[in-house]
Amino acid sequence: MTVTLADVAARAQVSPATVSRVLNGNYPVAASTRERVLKAVDELDYVLNGPASALAAATSDLVGILVNDIADPFFGIMASAIQSEIGGPGGRAGGERLAVVCNTGGSPDRELTYLTLLQRQRAAAVVLTGGAVEEAPHAAAVSAKLRKLADAGTRVVLCGRPPAPDTGAIALAFDNRGGARQLTGHLIGLGHRRLGYIAGPAERTTTRHRLEGHREALAAAGVEDDPRRTVYGHYDRRSGYEATLELLRRDPDLTAVVAANDSVALGACAALRESGLRIPQDVSVAGFDDLPFSIDAVPSLTTVRLPLAEAGARAGRIAMGREEPPPGGIATVRGELMVRGSSGVPRSS
Amino acid sequence: MTVTLADVAARAQVSPATVSRVLNGNYPVAASTRERVLKAVDELDYVLNGPASALAAATSDLVGILVNDIADPFFGIMASAIQSEIGGPGGRAGGERLAVVCNTGGSPDRELTYLTLLQRQRAAAVVLTGGAVEEAPHAAAVSAKLRKLADAGTRVVLCGRPPAPDTGAIALAFDNRGGARQLTGHLIGLGHRRLGYIAGPAERTTTRHRLEGHREALAAAGVEDDPRRTVYGHYDRRSGYEATLELLRRDPDLTAVVAANDSVALGACAALRESGLRIPQDVSVAGFDDLPFSIDAVPSLTTVRLPLAEAGARAGRIAMGREEPPPGGIATVRGELMVRGSSGVPRSS
DNA sequence: AACAGTACAGCAAGCGCTTTCTATACAGAG
DNA sequence: CTCTGTATAGAAAGCGCTTGCTGTACTGTT
Structure with a gap:
């Protein structure tokens, strides 16, 4: 039924070994022989059996990419960039x-399960994107898994995620704290003193770092940090909408809303508009990430641009061993403040 | 170094066969034995060798998903939905x-290469999303490939893509033509007579169907279809921006712009605004797909909602054999016209 | 008490490929 | 003309798992 290496060998009048060598091109084969083999391959429409190769050679050509949510462009962009570098068709390699x-949905359990599945497939490399969950038992379990993967020869790269010490994983971490600091600093510089903050899920590193940066900026300017001005939610539009309503309820005189990311900011904008508030005349809004749609918001969103595609591409190259890992295995990727129409001076109060 | 089935067997004092059976759970094993095996597995931290299983059992647990661009939410949403149904961790199965x-980037070559790669991995199923390329040689090559995959037992599902006759592939096609007809019909009903159309790449089925629907609506209303009012581009924001400028150049009195999809529409909005035109007072804009950000545009976008997540989920279930394929292997998925703020009556001319 | 039936467990033969080691052929060296 | 070196091809031993078939020990029947 299915044609195998042996069939090709028979037709080309050579041994299976030779066919294998022609196909893998890592052993001298006379040009005439190669041609004969290739012809047979073509005629029989032969397709190598991946699992068999993987078993025999103890390697596989699968690369795992873990994301929280592939429907979110934040992850989509990174995944796309990683992909383009790992040398699929059309890639460089x-x-x-x-x-x-692998879509983990942000669940640590699924993250772990996927890691095991990838380990089972003997993946050549694994790239983990997005913030990590900061619950001790899970962090430890993930670290152990990563260590094991690395030991088995799988290259592990963290993209936009803080380093995992002693796991052998290379980390490309986003400077969320610094970005947030700049962003809030910008708002404070504009004159804002009553800023609401919409954070992501509490247990994520990304959430914590961005919030810390925000608070650092407040502290640096001597602005009081009323805990009631911070609301936790998820990284989605809906959360932004609801959280903004809640913030407004708590303090109707808010002059700015800083969102955990751009989607949240969009939700915030919607809530503000529906509350009859103008952006930025009444309330300024700021996001984070600078996803493609942010520039199309009206007014366009002031945010912190994260070089998602660049970081993903670099992670991909490192995962393929095509680029030197950063010294110490850790690199920080900085964001860039993008001042746009959604932030302005606060209304005179 | 790496622990194998045999190691587990030795430790549990059973034969490798028994361990395999415990792990696969498809053969009666005494509870006490099972427990002993599981304990050994745990103690040795054993992880099954995927390629070896796949080879021996002649099946694999890989499912391929082909998309044009995973960074585009249109595909991200479908991919996410498919994924959630194919029974990864947390899934139902x-x-x-x-x-x-697999990111094909819309290239037929890469599509073909990926299909071969998946065939090589003996994928359990393959889902192709997005419009197909309509170039005869490629269409034939893809069909042949699909046929071969299906013959080899891989379930093939087309999601949001027209049927591929005689390939054994199940098709869930979007009713792009009907949606476009409704959309343009809505604009005509509002009184528009000078509508610009920004199409996608000419060789895509999606492009053609949407354009045909648009023209059908024009014809049905007896509106002249000036070919100069159609510009081809890509399915991205930038194309929308440039095409709109071009359309405006060709006919400054345009009262509506119909875009190939929402991203294009957003670009169109930006171009119109920069040209000093108000939406919808001066020019109405319409998109297609109803991606999440469309509702956040200002004014929010009139568009055709495609049930991306639902279609993806269904495709996933069919791919897993968990849902009956539609009769004849073909189903049409309809869109729903969403009338929002970006469309209104034309300025009195 | 002998027999059929049932429930497990093990043996061993691959699955289709890679790769080490060995064999052959010929070219040039001495 | 023999000897060594180089280039190329083949033989065969696995890689780690699954599964059909073959036991073996019971349980329950008549």
Whole structure:
């Protein structure tokens, strides 16, 4: 039924070993022989059996990419960039590798399960994107898993995620804290003193770092940090909408809303508009990430641009061993403050 | 170094066969034995070798998902929905399968290459999303590939893509033509007679169908279809921006711009605004797809909502054999016209 | 008490490929 | 003309798992 290496060998009048060598191109084969083999491959429409190769060679051409939510462009952009570098068809590399994108939904359990599945597939590399969950038992379990993967020869890269010490994983961390500091600093510089903050889920590193940066900026300017001005939610539009309503309820005189990310900021904008508040005349809004749609918001969103595609591409290259890992295995990727129409001076109070 | 089935067997004092059976749970094993095996597995931290299983059992737990661009939410949403149904961790199904997401970038060559790669991995199923390329040689090559995959037992599902006759592939096609007809019909009903159309790449089925629907609506209303009012581009914001400028150049009195999709529409909005035109007072704008950000545009976008998540989920279930394929292997998924703020009556001319 | 039936467990033969080691052939060196 | 070196091809031993078939020990029947 299915044609195997042996069939090709028979047709080309050579041994299976030779066919294998022609296909893998890592052993001298006479040009005439190679041609004969290739012809047979073509005629029989032969397709290598991946699992068999992987078993025999003890390697696989699968690369795992873990994301929280592939429907979110934040992850989509990184995944796309990683993919383009791991040398799938059209990629730079010779070897063609397949990207296994795993949607963890932010659940630590699923993250772990996917890691095991990838380990089972003997993945060549694994890239973890997005913030980590900061619950001790899970962090430890993930670290142990990463360590094991690394020991088994799988290259592990963290993209936009803080370093995991002693795991052998390379980390490309986003400077969330610094970005947030700049962003809130910008608002304070404009004159804002009553800023609401919409944070992400409490247990995420990303959430904590951005919030810390925000608070650092407040502290640096001597602005009181009323805990009632911070609301936790999720990284989605809906959260932004609801949290903004809540913030407004708590303090109707808010002059600015700083959101955990751009989607949240968009939700905030919607809530403000529906409350009859103008942006930025009545309330300024700021996001984070600078996703493509942020510039199309009206007014366009002041935010912190994270070089998602660049970081993803770099992570991909490192995962493929095509780029030197940063010294110490850790690099910080900075964001850039993008001042746009959604932030302005506060209304005179 | 790496622990194998045999190691586990030795430690549990059973044969490798028994360990395999415990792990696969498809053969009666005494409870006490099972427990002993599981304990050994745990103690040795054993992880099954995927390629070896796949080879021996001649099946794999990989599912391929082909998308044009995973960074685009249009595909991200479908991919996410498919994924959630193919029974990865947390999914409904027992077997845990990995989704291989392949970014074709819209290139037929890469599509073909990826299909071969998936065939090589003996993927359990393959879901192709997005419009197909309509170039005869490629369409034939893809069809042949799909046929071969299906013959080899891989379930093939087309999601948001027209049927591929005689390939054994199940198709869930979007009613792009009907949606476009409704959309343009809505604009005509509002009184528009000078509508610009920004199409996608000419060779895509999606592009053609949407354009045909648009023209059908024009014809039905007896509105002249000036070919100069159609500009081709890509499915991205930038294309929308440039095409709109071009349309305006060709006919400054345009009262409406119909875009190939929402991203294009956003670009169109930006171009109109920069040209000093108000939406919808001066020019109405319409998109397609109803991606999440469309509602946050100002004014929010009139568009055709495509049930991306639902279609993806269904495709996923069919791919897993968990849902009956539609009769004839073909189903049409309709869109829903969403009338929002970006469309209004034309300025009196 | 002998027999069929049932429930487990093990043996061993692959699954289709890679790769080490070995064999052969010929070219040039001495 | 023999000897060594180089280039290329083949033989065969696995890689780690699954599964059909073959036991073996019971349980329950008549």
